[in-house]
Amino acid sequence: MSGPSPTGRHGRWRDQLIALGWLVVVWNLLWGDFSWGNLVGGVLVGSAVLLFFPLPPVSFGGRLRPRALLVLAVTFVTELVSASIHVAAIAVRPGYRPRGAIIAVRMRIRTDLNLALTAELLSLVPGTLIIEVDRDNGVLYVHVLDVRRPEDLTDSRERILAVEERIVRAVGSAAELRQLSPSVDRR
Structure with a gap:
C-alpha cells in the first residue's frame, strides 16, 4: 500500500x-x-x-498526559515567580554585581520539538537565556544569572534537565519516557 x-x-x-x-x-x-x-x-x-517562509515539519509522536501537563504548568509558574523575585532582588541590591555563566546542557531527548519546548520554557524564566541550540548534538547553551560557586552550575544543569523531563512526561512518547534514565551522560 x-x-x-x-x-x-x-x-x-x-x-x-x-x-x-x-x-x-x-x-x-x-x-x-x-x-x-x-x-x-x-x-x-x-x-x-x-x-x-515554510516551517519545517515537526512530528508529534507523543501523547498529552493531563496530570503531568498540570505539574509542568504549576512548576513553571512557581519557577517564574521565584526567579522574578530573585532577579528583582538582584536589581535593587546596591553595589551587587551578579556573575553570569554560559553552560552547555546535553538534552536526553534530541527531537526538534523537545529542544524547542525546553528552550522556550527556559527563556521565559527570568535569569536564564538560550544562547544557542545545537540541533545535531542536542545541546542547549544557556546563560544563567547569579553564579557564585561551582555548585550553582550543577544546580542550573539539573534544573534545565528537570524542565526537559517535565516536558517529556507531559507530552512525550513512550520511547522518550524510557530515555529519561539517570545513567545518561549529562555533560
Whole structure:
C-alpha cells in the first residue's frame, strides 16, 4: 500500500491550515479589530508567510498526559515567580554585581520539538537565556544569572534537565519516557 500516510501529505496540509488559522488570529489581534477586511488581509499575509517562509515539519509522536501537563504548568509558574523575585532582588541590591555563566546542557531527548519546548520554557524564566541550540548534538547553551560557586552550575544543569523531563512526561512518547534514565551522560 503506497498511499500517503496519516502524517504525510494530509497531515502536512492540516498543519499548514492550523498555522494559517493562528496567523489570521494574530493578524486580527495586532489590528485590534475583527473585520472582514482584516480577516481577508490575515489570510493573504498568512498565506504569503507560509509560502515564502515554510516551517519545517515537526512530528508529534507523543501523547498529552493531563496530570503531568498540570505539574509542568504549576512548576513553571512557581519557577517564574521565584526567579522574578530573585532577579528583582538582584536589581535593587546596591553595589551587587551578579556573575553570569554560559553552560552547555546535553538534552536526553534530541527531537526538534523537545529542544524547542525546553528552550522556550527556559527563556521565559527570568535569569536564564538560550544562547544557542545545537540541533545535531542536542545541546542547549544557556546563560544563567547569579553564579557564585561551582555548585550553582550543577544546580542550573539539573534544573534545565528537570524542565526537559517535565516536558517529556507531559507530552512525550513512550520511547522518550524510557530515555529519561539517570545513567545518561549529562555533560
